Amino acid sequence: MNILLIHQYFLEEDDPGGSRWNELTRVWTEMGHTVTVLGGMMHANGKEKRPEYKGKHFVRKQQGAVNVLRCHVSEAYNKHFIGRLWGYFSFMFSSAYAGLFKAKGKFDVVIVTSPPLFVGATGYLVSRLRRMPFVFEVRDLWPESAIDTGVLTNGLVIKLAFWVEGFIYKTAKLVNVLTPAFYKTLRDKKGIAESKLIQISNAADFSLSEKLLREFDRDAFRKEHDLDGRFVITYVGAHGVANHLEQVLDAGELLSDTNVLFLLIGQGMEKERLKKMASDRKITNVRFLDSVPKAEVFRYILASEMGASVLKKVDTFKTVYSNKTFDYMSCKKPILMAIDGVSRELLEDAGAGSYVEPENASEYNRIIREYLAHPERLQKEGESGYKYAKENFDREVLAKKYIGHISDIVGKK
Numbered sequence: 001m002n003i004l005l006i007h008q009y010f011l012e013e014d015d016p017g018g019s020r021w022n023e024l025t026r027v028w029t030e031m032g033h034t035v036t037v038l039g040g041m042m043h044a045n046g047k048e049k050r051p052e053y054k055g056k057h058f059v060r061k062q063q064g065a066v067n068v069l070r071c072h073v074s075e076a077y078n079k080h081f082i083g084r085l086w087g088y089f090s091f092m093f094s095s096a097y098a099g100l101f102k103a104k105g106k107f108d109v110v111i112v113t114s115p116p117l118f119v120g121a122t123g124y125l126v127s128r129l130r131r132m133p134f135v136f137e138v139r140d141l142w143p144e145s146a147i148d149t150g151v152l153t154n155g156l157v158i159k160l161a162f163w164v165e166g167f168i169y170k171t172a173k174l175v176n177v178l179t180p181a182f183y184k185t186l187r188d189k190k191g192i193a194e195s196k197l198i199q200i201s202n203a204a205d206f207s208l209s210e211k212l213l214r215e216f217d218r219d220a221f222r223k224e225h226d227l228d229g230r231f232v233i234t235y236v237g238a239h240g241v242a243n244h245l246e247q248v249l250d251a252g253e254l255l256s257d258t259n260v261l262f263l264l265i266g267q268g269m270e271k272e273r274l275k276k277m278a279s280d281r282k283i284t285n286v287r288f289l290d291s292v293p294k295a296e297v298f299r300y301i302l303a304s305e306m307g308a309s310v311l312k313k314v315d316t317f318k319t320v321y322s323n324k325t326f327d328y329m330s331c332k333k334p335i336l337m338a339i340d341g342v343s344r345e346l347l348e349d350a351g352a353g354s355y356v357e358p359e360n361a362s363e364y365n366r367i368i369r370e371y372l373a374h375p376e377r378l379q380k381e382g383e384s385g386y387k388y389a390k391e392n393f394d395r396e397v398l399a400k401k402y403i404g405h406i407s408d409i410v411g412k413k
Helices: 020-030 081-102 119-129 144-148 155-171 180-189 206-215 218-224 246-254 271-280 294-302 315-319 323-330 342-350 361-373 376-392 395-411
Strands: 002-007 034-040 058-063 066-071 109-114 134-138 174-177 197-199 231-236 260-265 286-289 306-310 335-338 353-355
Touching (some): 002 081, 002 119, 020 034, 020 395, 034 081, 058 081, 109 119, 109 395, 119 155, 144 315, 174 180, 174 395, 180 197, 180 315, 206 294, 206 395, 218 294, 231 323, 246 260, 246 271, 246 286, 246 306, 271 286, 306 323, 323 335, 323 376, 335 342, 335 361, 342 353
Parallel strands (some): 034 066, 109 134, 134 174, 174 197, 231 306, 306 335, 335 353
Antiparallel strands (some): 058 066
């Protein structure tokens, strides 16, 4: 098949962040499919375009076997709410133009992955005018999550977002969701027919972790990065409103008499405020690191005792799986899970760590001290999570299942 993917946050080869679609498209091209991606020119947590994109609206690139057409995104994207909204709309317009006039050849299917939600309109337009089926993927329930975290407050924009969401679900030939909670919400609350719903979740990339598990010199890495003698808990991901990483600072403060060190790796709109807060409160056992490429992220995870998955305490986040949960599992690290709902259920089913109530610093304190007192749990729970992910969330297996569903609808066209 010849596949057109519209994904605003499709990673560059050296980008940090969630690489779900980079890995899916790699598997698909290895299977013999052709993939063209319309991606944005701004990283999800970036503040400006790369020099190669300055002053340009479209740039063609090759990432392995994947053809990538980078499309304009406003550099106001991560500056304020209006900038973020314009970042969404600027990509919607630029990717629509690229999909209609710059993406060469005849495509069998167009896939759109959201958020942002509004790019679904691009997928619909391209699918209609270029006469191919439209597949829509829900990585996050939007606009609900944006409303719950206070990102969306304008009544008119909220009303528009719900209308767009309903229109996209109605016109998509296939809707993929990433969690069982998303599946139930779309089926039971939004009235989407099960005949067009599938669930291909986030997954673990064992191609990288298994190599490092064999070759990585953990002791040397810990010495090099001043981690010796510390009980290291690593969080990898965005530093935004949705993550509410203040809770980690609160936990660090309560654990100041221990050897616990929190490593927070990533970028986001809240990072500078969090760093200032840590400095003002003299919290010295929380260390902030800039984003690093995925291979380096895995080294930090392997050098840690635990991995942390953290989100704000809102009901919408009870429906999500955290990307990094699967990376921790693939590295045989137990998880400190500060996300309730399906993520908590996943953790408990896998026996892969401990749930801590989000935003409850005293619970962080209690649970982490239990690990300090019983370090033998670390290996047992890490191995259990690895085994569970291998059996249920292997990226290669799920990628092949996903393309099978897409082949079915292309065959029915």
